[in-house]
Amino acid sequence: MKVGIIGGGQLARMMIQASSRLPLDTVILDPKKNSPAGLIGESIIAELNDPKALEELSNSCDIITYELEHLDLEILSSVLDPKKVFPNLKILKIAQDRLLEKKYINDLDIDTANFRPISSIEDIENIQFDSDCFLKLRKSGFDGRGQLKVNDQKSLITGFQKFECLPAILEQCIEFDFECSIIVGRNKSDEYFFYPITENLHHNGILIHTKLLNNPALQKQAEDIARKIMGSSNYIGVMGIEFFNVSGNLIVNEIAPRVHNSGHWTIDGANCSQFELHLRCITNLEIPHEIQIQDVQMFNILGSMPNLASLSTETNIFIHDYKKSPRENRKIGHINGVSLNNAQIQAIKQLLLL
Amino acid sequence: MKVGIIGGGQLARMMIQASSRLPLDTVILDPKKNSPAGLIGESIIAELNDPKALEELSNSCDIITYELEHLDLEILSSVLDPKKVFPNLKILKIAQDRLLEKKYINDLDIDTANFRPISSIEDIENIQFDSDCFLKLRKSGFDGRGQLKVNDQKSLITGFQKFECLPAILEQCIEFDFECSIIVGRNKSDEYFFYPITENLHHNGILIHTKLLNNPALQKQAEDIARKIMGSSNYIGVMGIEFFNVSGNLIVNEIAPRVHNSGHWTIDGANCSQFELHLRCITNLEIPHEIQIQDVQMFNILGSMPNLASLSTETNIFIHDYKKSPRENRKIGHINGVSLNNAQIQAIKQLLLL
Numbered sequence: 172m173k174v175g176i177i178g179g180g181q182l183a184r185m186m187i188q189a190s191s192r193l194p195l196d197t198v199i200l201d202p203k204k205n206s207p208a209g210l211i212g213e214s215i216i217a218e219l220n221d222p223k224a225l226e227e228l229s230n231s232c233d234i235i236t237y238e239l240e241h242l243d244l245e246i247l248s249s250v251l252d253p254k255k256v257f258p259n260l261k262i263l264k265i266a267q268d269r270l271l272e273k274k275y276i277n278d279l280d281i282d283t284a285n286f287r288p289i290s291s292i293e294d295i296e297n298i299q300f301d302s303d304c305f306l307k308l309r310k311s312g313f314d315g316r317g318q319l320k321v322n323d324q325k326s327l328i329t330g331f332q333k334f335e336c337l338p339a340i341l342e343q344c345i346e347f348d349f350e351c352s353i354i355v356g357r358n359k360s361d362e363y364f365f366y367p368i369t370e371n372l373h374h375n376g377i378l379i380h381t382k383l384l385n386n387p388a389l390q391k392q393a394e395d396i397a398r399k400i401m402g403s404s405n406y407i408g409v410m411g412i413e414f415f416n417v418s419g420n421l422i423v424n425e426i427a428p429r430v431h432n433s434g435h436w437t438i439d440g441a442n443c444s445q446f447e448l449h450l451r452c453i454t455n456l457e458i459p460h461e462i463q464i465q466d467v468q469m470f471n472i473l474g475s476m477p478n479l480a481s482l483s484t485e486t487n488i489f490i491h492d493y494k495k496s497p498r499e500n501r502k503i504g505h506i507n508g509v510s511l512n513n514a515q516i517q518a519i520k521q522l523l524l525l
Numbered sequence: 526m527k528v529g530i531i532g533g534g535q536l537a538r539m540m541i542q543a544s545s546r547l548p549l550d551t552v553i554l555d556p557k558k559n560s561p562a563g564l565i566g567e568s569i570i571a572e573l574n575d576p577k578a579l580e581e582l583s584n585s586c587d588i589i590t591y592e593l594e595h596l597d598l599e600i601l602s603s604v605l606d607p608k609k610v611f612p613n614l615k616i617l618k619i620a621q622d623r624l625l626e627k628k629y630i631n632d633l634d635i636d637t638a639n640f641r642p643i644s645s646i647e648d649i650e651n652i653q654f655d656s657d658c659f660l661k662l663r664k665s666g667f668d669g670r671g672q673l674k675v676n677d678q679k680s681l682i683t684g685f686q687k688f689e690c691l692p693a694i695l696e697q698c699i700e701f702d703f704e705c706s707i708i709v710g711r712n713k714s715d716e717y718f719f720y721p722i723t724e725n726l727h728h729n730g731i732l733i734h735t736k737l738l739n740n741p742a743l744q745k746q747a748e749d750i751a752r753k754i755m756g757s758s759n760y761i762g763v764m765g766i767e768f769f770n771v772s773g774n775l776i777v778n779e780i781a782p783r784v785h786n787s788g789h790w791t792i793d794g795a796n797c798s799q800f801e802l803h804l805r806c807i808t809n810l811e812i813p814h815e816i817q818i819q820d821v822q823m824f825n826i827l828g829s830m831p832n833l834a835s836l837s838t839e840t841n842i843f844i845h846d847y848k849k850s851p852r853e854n855r856k857i858g859h860i861n862g863v864s865l866n867n868a869q870i871q872a873i874k875q876l877l878l879l
Contacts, residue, residue, distance in 0.1 A: 187565075191542045192793060192843035192861070194833055211541075211565045439546060443840070457838040479548055484811040486797070489546035507546070 172454055173198065175232035177219055179206030181493035181502065182238035182430050182446075185438065187212045189446035195454060200228050207493040219243075225250045234453050236408065238429055240267050241311055257407040257453040258428045265404070266428045269309045269340050279399045282422045284415075285343040291336065295327055303344040306330045308337055318376070320344070345422060347415035351384055353393040354434035356409045356448040356458060357401045364448055364458050366441065368393050371413070371433050377500060379525055381433045381469040392421045400426060409434070409449035432471070432502070439489045439507040440467030465509050470519055472504035477522050479506075487511065488519075526808055527552065529586035531573055533560030535847035535856065536592035536784050536800075539792065541566045543800035549808060554582050561847040573597075579604045588807050590762065592783055594621050595665055611761040611807040612782040619758070620782045623663045623694050633753045636776045638769075639697040645690065649681055657698040660684040662691055672730070674698070699776060701769035705738055707747040708788035710763045710802040710812060711755045718802055718812050720795065722747045725767070725787050731854055733879055735787045735823040737794075746775045754780060763788070763803035786825070786856070793843045793861040794821030819863050824873055826858035831876050836860070842869065 172195055176183045179201025187197050187208055198213040199206070206214070217224030220243040229235060235256045244264055253260060265271045273283045289295060289306065300323050308317035319330040321341070331339060350371045356364040368390050372380040384390075397412055411431025413424040434445035442463040443451070451458045475497035482488050488511070492504045506519060519525075526549055530537045533555025541551050541562055552567040553560070560568070571578030574597040583589060589610045598618055607614060619625045627637045643649060643660065654677050662671035673684040675695070685693060704725045710718040722744050726734040738744075751766055765785025767778040788799035796817040797805070805812045829851030836842050841863045849857045860873060873879075 188542065188545045192845055194837040194844040194846065210567075213564075451840075455838070457840050459840040483548040484809070486805075486811050486813040490548045491546055492548065 172196070172234065173232045174450065174454060175200065175228040175235045176208065176238055177225075177228070177235065177242060178238035179203065179208035179214060180238055181207045181495070183208035184211060184493060185435070185444075185446045185491075186236075186238070186430070186450060189438075189444050190450055193447065193450055193454075193456065195450060198228065198231060200224055205494075207495055210494055220246050222246055222250050229255065236429075236449070236453055237263070240428065242267075258410070259405065259407070262404045262406055262428050266426055267310055269307055269342075269425070270338070272426060273340070273342075275404075276400065276423050276426070279403060281396050281399060282420070283424075284345050284422060286340045289327075289331060289339045289341050292328065292331065295324060295331065298324060298327065298341065300324070305342045305344060306334070306339055307342055308334055308339050310338070316376070345415045345417060347417050347422070349416050350413065350424070351389065351393075351416055351421075352381075352411055352413045352431065352433040353390075353397055354409060354411050354431055354437070354445050355394070355397040355401065356445070356452045357406055358452040358458050359407055359455055361402070362458055363394075363398065363401070364443070364452075364462070365390075365394050365397065366434060366437060366445070366462070367464060368414075369433050369436070374525075375500070377471070377473065377502070378432050379471050379473070379523075381436055383436075383464070383467065388419065389416065389421060396421065396423065408453045409445050432505075433469075435491070435505050436467045436469040436507050438491070439509060440465045467507055467509050468511060468516070470506045470508070470523055470525065471502055472506065472523060473500050473502060474498065476503060477524075479522060482506070482515075482518060482522065485515065488515065526550070526588065527586045528804065528808060529554065529582040529589045530562065530592055531579075531582070531589065531596060532592035533557065533562035533568060534592055535561045535849070537562035538565060538847060539789070539798075539800045539845075540590075540592070540784070540804060543792075543798050544804055547801065547804055547808075547810065549804060552582065552585060554578055559848075561849055564848055574600050576600055576604050583609065590783075590803070590807055591617070594782065596621075612764070613759065613761070616758045616760055616782050620780055621664055623661055623696075623779070624692070626780060627694070627696075629758075630754065630777050630780070633757055635750050635753060636774070637778075638699050638776060640694045643681075643685060643693045643695050646682065646685065649678060649685065652678060652681065652695065654678070659696045659698060660688070660693055661696055662688055662693050664692070670730070699769045699771060701771050701776070703770050704767065704778070705743065705747075705770055705775075706735075706765055706767045706785065706787040707744075707751055708763060708765050708785055708791070708799050709748070709751040709755065710799070710806045711760055712806040712812050713761055713809055715756070716812055717748075717752065717755070718797070718806075718816070719744075719748050719751065720788060720791060720799070720816070721818060722768075723787050723790070728879075729854070731825070731827065731856070732786050733825050733827070733877075735790055737790075737818070737821065742773065743770065743775060750775065750777065762806045763799050786859075787823075789845070789859050790821045790823040790861050792845070793863060794819045821861055821863050822865060822870070824860045824862070824877055824879065825856055826860065826877060827854050827856060828852065830857060831878075833860075833876060836869075836872060836876065839869065841865065842873075 176199045179199040184207040321327040411427040414421040437444040487509045489507045495503045533553040538561040675681040723735045765781040768775040791798040843861045846858045
């Protein structure tokens, strides 16, 4: 069986690595010849929205998946056989658009931050601010891009104009205790595989550190929310759901219809990684019924690769290099550490300037 | 740090896969563009004994290793910096030649089958047969090739002539209880990592099935033998040592100065695979001080890939496909099974025609 992956970044790379013990072939679609995934597997070199290339991908594969949300849905829908695409294009459409996403979630009786759409300058006129807010573009934002903090009409108008008056939402800032997420897989037989929720630390909107939360009450809430979202959308594959924890209540921040950065720890800390799980779900391979987890933490490597020689010799520290060229704040790798001692944690934080 | 691997077969492929969580780059040397390893990593496409290509490999890498023994030692010695090559070329020379190998082992007071060199027809004249013997070419044999059973002067002469009177040895057939092997890593600090010994089943001289032996007495014998061989030769990297078990005494059959087929179970059954261990040893990364092993068995897939759909869904069965074209008796993949039940073992054996 052959799986086509739209996008050749690190998520596709780690899917290919996970496929090495599964009876699956893979091919990615990416405009760059030396993409992180293209370096280790078969590629079709073309723009992600090139109809001919998508058609070639579709014809040569039994199953199609994607590693990023910002794809042209109209082209995908017209070219791909929807029966082959997982997660389905309906949930992709929702996840692409912060307004549709929040409405979908609220309609399931799941809490999000309060929000309202901002489509024109007129929408701003009657807004009263009683707290800080985020102005967020409805589409195309990630890693903290496409969002601005605003606290009055003036800053909101300036921000909206800075965003070229593109459709946006105004979202109330949540005062949270911490951010957390769950990674969940669901297969075609309505079976779920839940990883333990993790606490996630961000810096300028970019994830930098993930560690396991051992909190059964929050775990149950997160699993219930995941079941509602994934069941109602007939979701097949792995999903990441990000939350704010507000005094023990989980508020959904956003969903990612794909493997997720906060699940990279699963490569070295679980019996089945999120990448293997995703492939198992979408290709109808059995999914594990038992989960084995180690005490693991994940640290993102941003910008450029520091000299990790002092860490790399340790047998409980695993360095994953995505083979990307350096660029400020770019995610170019991550470190998984199993049962780290305090000295190791300090050493990692120092080397990564955390 | 960059590791150059001479040869691009499945052993190199699995080394590259193991490198994904280590701070290492790899490049292989192989004459074929689509070698099993070349499909997933950087390649230099040239003959294995091409001095210019070897020089390029040596210049671009910090460390050089190899995945097969039958290399031209003279060229390697003249082109490669010996300080970069692991395992060292001295042990490679010994392992290439059954006569040197057996002498080396016997000189360490380790038992092998009785043997004598056969270099010419005259050597055969005075031989008395009191048991069946194998005539084996000193060089270039593997997977049962380059050896013949003989039981009298006539069949020995015929065999020797069939082998074009190339240097050979005559080796007494051993009546053994079973064949077994140990995979061991040794690093530059004289630290060892021993996997549990496995019982190995062969068919026409080709390994087909490996399962863990839980036998502390044999384990200790195997480890003692490995220490003698590896310590005396200042061996760095992973070595496979094959034994005959004769009433509880281990007789060395042969050594492999590389990762070994009977260690493929370690990918899914150990905290550190033999491929990761080899890379750790030769690049001076720390090696694990604790071993965690699951109850795992390995089955080779020979010839062509059968339809494994019925197995591939199971979460405790891992299928490794080397992406080789089919050919009779060729090793094209293997299956690792963790805590298999009897029905699964029967299903695997049926599908693989074992």
